[in-house]
Amino acid sequence: xxxxxxxxxxxxxxxxxxxxxxxxxxxxxxxxxxxxxxxxxxxxxxxxxxxxxxxxxxxxxxxxxxxxxxxxxxxxxxxxxxxxxxxxxxxxxxxxxxxxxxxxxxxxxxxxxxxxxxxxxxxxxxxxxxxxxxxxxxxxxxxxxxxxxxxxxxxxxxxxxxxxxxxxxxxxxxxxxxxxxxxxxxxxxxxxxxxxxxxxxxxxxxxxxxxxxxxxxxxxxxxxxxxxxxxxxxxxxxxxxxxxxxxxxxxxxxxxxxxxxxxxxxxxxxxxxxxxxxxxxxxxxxxxxxxxxxxxxxxxxxxxxxxxxxxxxxxxxxxxxxxxxxxxxxxxxxxxxxxxxxxxxxxxxxxxxxxxxxxxxxxxxxxxxxxxxxxxxxxxxxxxxxxxxxxxxxxxxxxxxxxxxxxxxxxxxxxxxxxxxxxxxxxxxxxxxxxxxxxxxxxxxxxxxxxxxxxxxxxxxxxxxxxxxxxxxxxxxxxxxxxxx
Numbered sequence: 001x002x003x004x005x006x007x008x009x010x011x012x013x014x015x016x017x018x019x020x021x022x023x024x025x026x027x028x029x030x031x032x033x034x035x036x037x038x039x040x041x042x043x044x045x046x047x048x049x050x051x052x053x054x055x056x057x058x059x060x061x062x063x064x065x066x067x068x069x070x071x072x073x074x075x076x077x078x079x080x081x082x083x084x085x086x087x088x089x090x091x092x093x094x095x096x097x098x099x100x101x102x103x104x105x106x107x108x109x110x111x112x113x114x115x116x117x118x119x120x121x122x123x124x125x126x127x128x129x130x131x132x133x134x135x136x137x138x139x140x141x142x143x144x145x146x147x148x149x150x151x152x153x154x155x156x157x158x159x160x161x162x163x164x165x166x167x168x169x170x171x172x173x174x175x176x177x178x179x180x181x182x183x184x185x186x187x188x189x190x191x192x193x194x195x196x197x198x199x200x201x202x203x204x205x206x207x208x209x210x211x212x213x214x215x216x217x218x219x220x221x222x223x224x225x226x227x228x229x230x231x232x233x234x235x236x237x238x239x240x241x242x243x244x245x246x247x248x249x250x251x252x253x254x255x256x257x258x259x260x261x262x263x264x265x266x267x268x269x270x271x272x273x274x275x276x277x278x279x280x281x282x283x284x285x286x287x288x289x290x291x292x293x294x295x296x297x298x299x300x301x302x303x304x305x306x307x308x309x310x311x312x313x314x315x316x317x318x319x320x321x322x323x324x325x326x327x328x329x330x331x332x333x334x335x336x337x338x339x340x341x342x343x344x345x346x347x348x349x350x351x352x353x354x355x356x357x358x359x360x361x362x363x364x365x366x367x368x369x370x371x372x373x374x375x376x377x378x379x380x381x382x383x384x385x386x387x388x389x390x391x392x393x394x395x396x397x398x399x400x401x402x403x404x405x406x407x408x409x410x411x412x413x414x415x416x417x418x419x420x421x422x423x424x425x426x427x428x429x430x431x432x433x434x435x436x437x438x439x440x441x442x443x444x445x446x447x448x449x450x451x452x453x454x455x456x457x458x459x460x461x462x463x464x465x466x467x468x469x470x471x472x473x474x475x476x477x478x479x480x481x482x483x484x485x
Contacts, residue, residue: 018042084113091123100130118150125157134161152182159191171195186215197411197418202237206230228258229419233411235267244274255288262294262423263409269300278304282319289320293329294423302337310341328358335366344373364388393426403427 028044030037039047091106107127110120125140138161144154155178162171175192182188189211196205206227213223235250251268254261265288269281285301288294301320302313314337324330335350348370351363368384396405400420401413413420 080113084110084117087113088117088119088123091127092119095123095126095130098130100127103127103130118144118147121150122153122157134164137161152178152185152188155181156187168195168198172199172201183211184215186217189215190217194418198416200233200237202230202233206234224257226419228254228261228264229411231257232261232264232267235264235271239267239271239274242274244271247271248275255284259288260292260294260423262288262292262296266296266300286319286323289330290323293320293324293327293333295329295333298329298333310337313337314341314343314346328354328360328363332360332363332366335363335370339366339369339373342373344370348374359387359391360394361388361391362394364391395423395425397421398424398426 024041026041028037028039028041087106087110091103091110094102094106103123104127107120107123110117110123114120121140121144125137125144128134128137128140138158141154141157141161144150144157155174159171159174159178162168162174172195175188175195178185178188179192189208193205193208193212196202196208209218209223209226209230212218212226213220218226231250231254235247235254238244238247238250248268248271251264251271254264255268258264265284269284272284273281282301282304285297285304288297289301298320301317305313305316308316314334317334317337321330321334331350331354335347338344338347338350347366351359351367351370354363364384364387368381368388371381371384393405397407397409398404398421399406399413399415400422401415401417403426404414405426406414406421409421409423411421412418
């Protein structure tokens with residue numbers, strides 16, 4: 001519409017000009033070197049216009065001829081680039097399909113046509129990898145590190161090379177560089193975290209959990225589990241280095257995050273004992289039992305008093321019963337301790353207090369031992385032993401990758417993944433192939449006390465022990481106990 005209006009305006013202006021010239025006739029006279037040119041004004045103006053058009057056409061022809069060599073060069077370069085990118089695209093497709101011959105052929109062609117293109121280096125590296133030439137691939141990936149636009153791709157390729165060669169030190173250095181370059185890239189953060197855990201750099205890995213959660217690579221529950229595990233592992237290393245105070249704080253933090261993670265309160269109790277707080281150690285284990293009874297906590301609690309008699313241990317374990325009186329694990333632990341104290345009647349009573357639908361293989365085995373100690377007939381004992389084989393499995397440490405049970409908690413699964421071992425009830429088939437059958441955990445005579453080690457010199461006096469009825473400051477900060485069901 002606008003173009004039409006402009007055209008109409010131009011035509012109207014031209015018509016008005018012609019009309020004006022017709023209304024105002026005149027003569028145009030030129031005398032030059034004896035020549036006389038005479039015409040009307042209209043013809044003179046028309047001639048001037050034609051002359052201007054001819055000059056313009058001539059100028060454009062000369063300009064086009066002057067730019068012709070440059071246009072020819074640009075056209076050739078454009079065709080070369082089109083061919084080069086076609087070769088590059090075909091080469092990348094061939095590399096993805098695993099066609100090493102085609103990938104190498106397209107790589108050479110694209111390198112000739114596009115010597116400066118970043119993608120050519122990537123194709124060359126992938127072609128070298130397909131041919132099994134890891135040295136050439138690594139060299140090409142390192143060349144990619146020189147340009148900002150290809151640095152991350154080069155780092156990723158070198159990380160794959162380092163993983164293939166099992167060079168963890170090189171892999172960690174590359175992952176650290178990639179993280180410094182692009183800390184918000186998901187694969188960079190996950191790779192860096194994985195390599196930090198494999199190198200047992202627990203403190204650094206702990207600092208990455210917030211980043212993983214903010215990038216939605218971990219949900220809230222997974223992030224909490226990672227923080228729990230990493231705080232525990234940091235505490236374990238600190239305890240080995242005899243930094244007892246720091247170890248106690250970290251282990252207690254892990255306990256606060258996840259009270260059901262039994263290794264944390266056990267380690268915190270051990271660190272507290274190293275600080276000279278034996279009562280605090282006992283109370284911490286009792287509080288952990290109240291929150292989440294666990295066989296490992298019972299073992300640690302049994303080891304609090306070396307050399308005690310089975311009867312003394314049975315009396316001491318009454319503290320755990322008061323903390324969680326109706327829990328099946330409490331009944332089984334007390335039954336085992338009663339068996340060790342040669343009180344089979346008491347052991348039998350404890351197992352009978354467990355609801356029928358909560359009886360596990362271990363509970364049935366304890367009952368069989370109690371019946372044997374009471375002199376029951378063989379048929380009755382065999383009945384309980386048969387029930388032990390048919391009952392549901394006892395909770396155990398389970399590898400989430402394979403589903404099999406493990407004898408103890410470890411930071412890595414059978415397949416090497418971090419924090420994939422959890423406490424739970426395994427499937428029956430997993431229990432059948434387990435390395436450890438459902439055995440009793442505490443029914444053994446108390447071991448004689450080991451000779452006490454010479455105390456190490458302390459740089460500062462130990463804190464005064466609280467009275468039995470006075471809670472420790474750290475215990476006040478620990479998770480609140482949940483009443484027994």
